Amino acid sequence: MLSVRYAMWSAAAGALIPVMAVLNARLGRSLGEPLHAPVVLFGVGLLACIALALTLTGGLPAPAKLLSVRTMDLAGGLIVAFYVVSATLVAPRFGVGNLILFAMIAQIVFSATIDHFGLLGVPVRPVTLLRIAGLLLMTSGLVLTQMANAK
Secondary structure (H helix, E strand, C coil): CCCHHHHHHHHHHHHHHHHHHHHHHHHHHHHCCCCHHHHHHHHHHHHHHHHHHHHHHCCCCCHHHHHHCCHHHHHHHHHHHHHHHHHHHHHHHHCHHHHHHHHHHHHHHHHHHHHHHCHHHCCCCCCCHHHHHHHHHHHHHHHHHHHHHCC
16 A cells, blocks of 8 residues: 655655755865765765664664675665766766666666566565556656757
């Protein structure tokens, strides 16, 4: 069942992704080196996450717990770093809209693939013809919005 609260939270997170790309590109220009912007961004983000964790949970993970996690489960940090560095370098050269267009199409396709095959241990959610139609409709809409701006 769709949770309105989670849908709104997800929409807010998604809406902030292009804002992050613009701000990080500007930060890179201000610092004189685009690759310094993600370093600063992750420093600010780390401090914010520590404060949030301390506030909401009263602590941080125990070192023993960190040592027991699967290495693969830490790859999310590398993925976030890749995305942030990519957004920082690509947005000023390719355009924020184009960056987000290709990122969203890839997210849509890979999300459906992960769900369909139950990859990474998620519950299987088969891709039906109706879901394929919806995915194609969303992808078409993304492409059309960028084609309209190409003039």
